Amino acid sequence: MDELGQITEHLLRFSPDGLIVVDDQGIIRFANETTYELFGYEPTTLIGRNMEVLVPERLRTRHAEHVANFLVKPSKRAMGARVAALAARRADGSEFSAGIRLAPFHINGKLYVAAAIRDITERQRINEALIAAREEADRANRAKSRFLATASHDLRQPLQTIRLLNAAMFKIVKTNEMRGLLSQQQHAIDTMTRLLNALLDISRLESGAIEPKPVPVSIMELFEELEAEFSAAARARGLVLEFDPAPAVICTDRTLFYQLLQNLIGNALKYTDRGTVNVACVSDADGVIVSVTDTGIGIPADKLERIFDEYYQVDTHGAKRVGVGLGLAIVREVARILGISVNVSSQVGQGTQVRVVIPPKSVLSATAPPQAEDEEHVRVTNNATTRLILVEDNESVRAATELFLKLEGYEVQSAGSVAEAEPFFAKLRPGDVVIADHHLDEKRTGLDMLIELRQRFGYTVPGIILSGDLPSVLRSMRSAVPACVFLGKPVDTDALVQTIEELANASRREHGGSVEQLARSQAS
Ligand code: ADP
DSSP states (O other), X not given: OOHHHHHHHHHHHHOSSEEEEEETXXXXXXXXXXXXXHHTOOTTTTTTSBGGGGSOGGGHHHHHHHHHHHHHSOOOEEHHHHOTTEEEEOTTSOEEEEEEEEEEEEETTEEEEEEEEEEOHHHHHHHHHHHHHXXXXXXXXXXXXXXXXXXXXXXXXHHHHHHHHHHHHHHHOOOHHHHHHHHHHHHHHHHHHHHHHHHHHHHHHHTTOOOOOEEEEEHHHHHHHHHHHHHHHHHHTTOEEEEOOOOOEEEEEHHHHHHHHHHHHHHHHHTOSSSEEEEEEEEEXXXXXEEEEEOSSOOOGGGTTGXXXXXXXXXXXXXXXXXXXXXXXXXXXXXXXXXXXEEEEEETTTEEEEXXXXXXXXXXXXXXXXXXXXXXXXXXOOOSOOEEEEEOSSHHHHHHHHXXXXXXXXXXXXESSHHHHHHHHHTOOTXXXXXXXXXXXXXXXXXXXXXXXXXXXXXXXXXXXXXXXXXXXXXXXXXXXXXXXXXESSOOHHHHHHHHHHHHHHHHHHHGGGHHHHHHHHHO
């Protein structure tokens, strides 16, 4: 045998695959040593036999059909690569999963087929184990998200009670010492509320329960809302918070995008002791870029990658760690869902810039939208006591809410159910505000109740709906409801009072000086 022949023989012998050659009649004309080991035959005993012996008996008829088809139109193909369980039969009748690759060739015009055969039983087993492990992990993750969502939702009721009682005690208590303790308590309640909100958000985002609803969003409008939300906090920290003009309109989920910016601006304010937080919006070839730039403590370069992880907080920030480490994890999830990217650059001691890049396909316009007429805000001062009808099925929440609202100077009539509230509704008059829990009973939501009242009395009864799962409630609604404000539990007491005032004033404005007349005509 010449040198090349010897090399070829070695290669064939040590090939990790079983290699066989069959002729156009299906007779095995060559088999390497690996084939004999794989199938458990004595060396050379396969030569001259029909390749059928390598196929389990139950599959032979089907195999013969495949062979016939293949011989009509032979082509290179990887049978084993695609067919997951191509069974092969050993000499002792046992079976294994085979990956088979076929290569037809001709010698002197006669067709032969070379086949490379590999035992893929182990690979398949590992694949199956991986799939099962992945499914198990997904299941566990979904269960975790469900648990977090339920737990954080259920914790809202008691937290709501504590928050309202705290606000009520603030009204009653006069000594500075006690007020100091109450304000510490309020601080703890705020922290807990933030944590609960963040937990609920992240679990909802991760569990895939949130479907983004893209609508045209004016960045300028978002900036105005964000400015209203954060300007007091910035002032309190002695920081300049500036929003640059932002003419762009993008197509995105408004609530989620707002939430993303909220988290970034919140962080910028939190981690900046002096200077400026600037929020800007520019358009270029990459799309629209919203940037939040602060002159704060900065983030070390080696920590930049980790800040988007859940519960990660930069250790060198020490006492600055006021959050819970979920804000940027929420940003990451929201960005993933909205298909936008978020980049951070930072210099320790100099500041941080976070850039949110909205790709061109989501940009509707980079220039200014037509200006809407400025809404006229007339504040009607009101001397009359606003009457509130509170419907809340949780007794302790109801008692705490009633106490707080009475201390705020309102006339409050409270009921544990719609039926119980009926005597109060019977005397409903314009200017009264209905406050109801969203989940009232199995049949009706607070909103259903409000709509029924509006039909019954023939005017837009103002309402506030409280819910422990505000985002879900808002998402389930098809359109906004006029003169109806949804507030999340635990409710921010300032926001509650402000909303009552706005609704009551608007209702009085709508009915002008005729409130008393209308009330009288309804009574008659
Ligand atoms: P936290 O609730 O702690 O703020 P985040 O997930 O929002 O959690 O942020 C993770 C960490 O990243 C923070 O704890 C902080 O160390 C760091 N970080 C985030 N934003 C900034 C910023 N603008 N400047 C400095 N550090 C920041």
